[in-house]
Structure formats: structure tokens, C-alpha cells
Ligand SMILES: Nc1ccn([C@@H]2O[C@H](COP(=O)(O)OP(=O)(O)OP(=O)(O)O)[C@@H](O)[C@H]2O)c(=O)n1
């Protein structure tokens with residue numbers, strides 16, 4: 001059985017909305033529902049674990065009733081960091097489970113089924129896989145004194161989710177103590193000394209982070225490309 005942990009335990013400070021950003025509507029439906037629907041569409045038998053702050057769980061249950069949202073999922077409590085939220089999600093997977101676990105941002109509702117499939121297929125072969133895209137702008141390194149220099153953009157990739165791992169590998173990685181450098185799940189696995197293979201992501205798979213991203217999200221719904 002495949003598992004996916006949808007992390008939605010953050011504060012959404014950059015969005016600055018009254019309602020937690022994962023509950024904001026896009027095309028009339030909460031972002032989080034759209035995200036969960038993508039994984040259910042990929043694999044109807046997938047074990048879906050949703051990580052949410054305790055204070056938001058009653059509101060989420062109300063939203064599910066209001067929107068007749070009936071995709072089965074388990075809700076677990078979020079942590080102070082994304083690392084902690086991912087780890088809480090992992091703890092909800094039965095001890096004796098084997099196979100793969102994907103970890104996905106609750107606020108990436110436009111992940112394509114192809115991207116999900118590429119990640120799970122590659123992780124089946126290589127124990128881990130993450131979706132990435134090439135950088136389309138010129139990149140500039142800036143130092144602490146305000147100086148800067150052009151860097152070769154072909155040396156870099158933009159990283160998305162879902163990040164998929166063998167469950168035993170993910171458990172070992174998340175038993176390490178937290179480090180500030182853990183900005184995604186791949187960086188936690190790499191701290192064990194493992195390589196994390198990359199597959200192609202999809203351009204629409206934006207992380208809804210700021211009010212501007214909500215405008216893009218509405219436009220993507222009006223002109224679907226996935
Ligand atoms: N303690 C945390 C922090 C983040 N996340 C989740 O990780 C994903 C990516 O994080 P981001 O979009 O940066 O969300 P926030 O941390 O909520 O945003 P901000 O930094 O603006 O507060 C989101 O789905 C967010 O809910 C989480 O589960 N637990």
C-alpha cells in the first residue's frame with residue numbers, strides 16, 4: 001500500500017489571511033481538498049494522512065461536511081516545524097508497514113497525476129525521488145556585504161513535492177535531530193548520506209504561499225493544463 005502525508009501544519013504568515021491558507025477557496029473549494037483529491041485520483045487505495053494544527057481540526061471537519069468531502073483520511077497534529085509535522089505524519093503509519101511514503105505540501109493543489117506517478121515509480125526503483133524543474137530566470141548569488149555575482153542556472157533546480165521515500169528510510173532519516181538546513185524532506189534523507197534521485201515536476205505545481213499565488217491558482221483553474 002502507498003502512503004501520503006499531506007503537511008498542512010504551517011502558519012501561512014506570508015499569505016497573511018484571516019483563514020489558514022490551506023482552507024482558502026480556489027474555484028469555490030478549499031485548497032486542501034483539491035490537493036487530497038489529486039492523490040486519491042492517482043491511487044484510490046492510498047493511505048492519506050493529513051497533518052493539521054489541533055486548533056484547526058474542528059474547522060476542517062466542518063468544511064468536509066459543508067463540501068460533502070468524503071475521501072477517507074487520518075488527521076494528525078502538526079508540529080512547530082515542517083520537519084516535526086512530517087515526522088508526526090510518519091508516526092501515524094503502522095509499524096509493520098512497508099512500501100513507499102510521499103510527503104506533500106497541503107498547499108500544492110496542482111500537482112499533476114503524472115508527477116505523482118513519476119515520483120512513486122522512481123522511488124520504487126531507487127528508494128527515493130523528488131520532483132524538480134529547471135530554473136527559468138537568471139540567478140545571482142549575493143554576499144553579506146551586498147555584493148553579487150551571476151551563477152550558472154543550469155547548476156540549480158527548483159524543488160517541489162511530493163517527495164517520496166521508502167518508509168524504513170524515511171523513518172531512519174526522521175529519527176535524526178532537527179537542523180535548520182532541513183527545508184524539505186529530501187534534505188533530511190540526504191543528511192544520512194543518501195543520494196535523492198530527481199524526476200521532472202510540473203510547472204503548475206506551485207506552492208500557494210502569498211496572495212499573488214492565489215491569483216495564479218484561480219487562473220490555472222480557468223485554463224487547466226494538467
Ligand atoms: N510547522 C509546519 C510548517 C509548515 N508546514 C507545511 O509545509 C508546507 C510548506 O510550507 P509553507 O507553504 O512555507 O507554509 P507556511 O509555513 O504555513 O508558510 P509561512 O512560512 O508563510 O508561514 C505547507 O503546506 C505548510 O502547512 C507544516 O506542516 N508544519
Ligand SMILES: C[C@](O)(CO)[C@H](O)COP(=O)(O)O
Nearest residue numbers: 105159160161183184185207
Ligand atoms: C518543501 C518545499 O515545498 C520544497 O520546495 C519547500 O521547501 C517548503 O517551503 P518553506 O518555505 O521552507 O516552508
